[in-house]
Amino acid sequence: MLLYDYFRSSAAFRVRIALALKGIAVERRFVHLLRGGGEQKQPDYLRRNPQGLVPALELDDGVVLTQSLAIIEYLEALKPEPRLIPDDPVCAAQSRAAALAIACDTHPLGNLRVVSYLETELHQGHDAIVNWRTHWATLGLAALEGLIRPAPFCFGREPNIADICLAPQVFYAERFGVPLDAFPKLRTVAAACAQHPAFVAAHPAAQPDADQAPGQAP
Amino acid sequence: MLLYDYFRSSAAFRVRIALALKGIAVERRFVHLLRGGGEQKQPDYLRRNPQGLVPALELDDGVVLTQSLAIIEYLEALKPEPRLIPDDPVCAAQSRAAALAIACDTHPLGNLRVVSYLETELHQGHDAIVNWRTHWATLGLAALEGLIRPAPFCFGREPNIADICLAPQVFYAERFGVPLDAFPKLRTVAAACAQHPAFVAAHPAAQPDADQAPGQAP
Incomplete structure (x- = not known):
């Protein structure tokens, strides 16, 4: 593949x-x-x-x-x-919901193409873009905070599809200076992910195409 | 429930x-x-x-x-x-991808809370909002046109999770005057959905809470 x-x-x-x-x-x-x-x-x-x-x-x-x-x-x-989606249908729904709260309602709003549209079509400047990113990222992270129950991963001792979506969104938040202070559960999960070999190996900084390109990629 | x-x-x-x-x-x-x-x-x-x-x-x-x-x-x-997600893993992935192309990359951008933010925080007027809605809806529908293979539903003779996401997005497009002329495959699927009893029963106009409220709900 x-x-x-x-x-x-x-x-x-x-x-x-x-x-x-x-x-x-x-x-x-x-x-x-x-x-x-x-x-x-x-x-x-x-x-x-x-x-x-x-x-x-x-x-x-x-x-x-x-x-x-x-x-x-x-x-x-x-x-x-290892299972990334729990067998139990209710646990599966809760894990998928947390993943979708990021993938549908948070990440697309801060994506490269949306920010580009705000800049080029709606002529928004630096401050408006920062506020836009912070607003939607914070709203999404707050929702996630209400949906998960860390132990220490989102829904248990092993990471699943929720953690897979959470870690990149935390990376985005850190990159764009979105504070995580109000989200202790997220910080617990993020700390667990940061120690996990699969998350470490997949991190943007560890990729062969990582560069110092300027601009605002998604 | x-x-x-x-x-x-x-x-x-x-x-x-x-x-x-x-x-x-x-x-x-x-x-x-x-x-x-x-x-x-x-x-x-x-x-x-x-x-x-x-x-x-x-x-x-x-x-x-x-x-x-x-x-x-x-x-x-x-x-x-009846199955809403095909048994075959590749067909399932393609059906879920079409659904997610709507649910992640299209629908959230035209949602009530996003349009409200554009109006109140970024002071965008009527034309800018119309352009915003049309831009993202058209981009999403064009992507979907490239992902499906109607027969007459998105991936076969029976509707699945892709059709479940497509029909509400077509409703959104019609409601906000987004043209579907460039998307013959979508129109084939939309016509099939419009005839299907489950889609008819679920349509917004058929719900007991349907009203004539002004404004721009999602």
Whole structure:
């Protein structure tokens, strides 16, 4: 399998964590979201993922899977252990809900393409962008704080799909100076993730395409 | 089970379709998103769903499930037939990806709280809001057009989780005048959904809380 990846993408970070937790090795191709006007907008990439977003997972038969959470559910079916989604339907729903509170209601609002639209189409300046990022990130993290019950991971002693979404959102918060002081549960989980080998291996700073590119990637 | 519902919420509409497809009856309590400053922001509702969003599904033991896609996966576990997520892992990933392309990358950007922020915090006027809605809705629908293969539903002869997300987004597009002319596949699916009893029963116009309230609910 071949993962189309970008070190600083929250969604790609999620898939890297899931692959590391499952112990699944993949080839990688790096899609730089800022270089050359955005490699994700090139025809060659759009043929694989018409959304022009990373990540995408190309299977050995050429089929391309998109959307980080759909890819993670696929990996769960491919190699069920360790479980990333609990067996119990209520626990599964609560874990997926925490993941979706990030993936649907938080992360997309602070994404590169949205911030670019605010800057270029709505002519918003630095302060307005900072406020926008902080507002939605804080709202999302506050919601998550109400949904999880750390022990020390979001829903138990082992990380699951909720932690996989939480860690990249905490990375985003730290990167953009969004305070976590009001969220003790999140900080407990974030500390546990920071010690876990799969999260360490998947961290943006540990990726071969990590660079010092300026600008505001997602 | 008790569904916290609002007729015009895309996310609640998804859960209503899933319940209708599965033939699962629930009690309902209506949470009016505009009345009284938003009933979803009242302490009584926030105790159930700290995100302050609809829908939420309260189980008979009092546990509350949130996030429409997590609720739909729960319903799938509760009553597996008819399948809303294909058995085949690749088909499942493709169906979930189409659903997530709407639920993560399209719907949240045109949601009530985001449009309210643009109006009140960023002082955007009518035209800018129309452009914002049209831009993200069109981008999302174009992505979906590239992800589905109607027959006549998104991925086959029966509707699944992708159709459940598509129909409310088409309703949103029609409501806000976003043209569908460039999307023949979406129009094929939308026509099939419009004929299907579960989609008809779940439609906003058919709900007991449907009203003529002014303003721009999600």
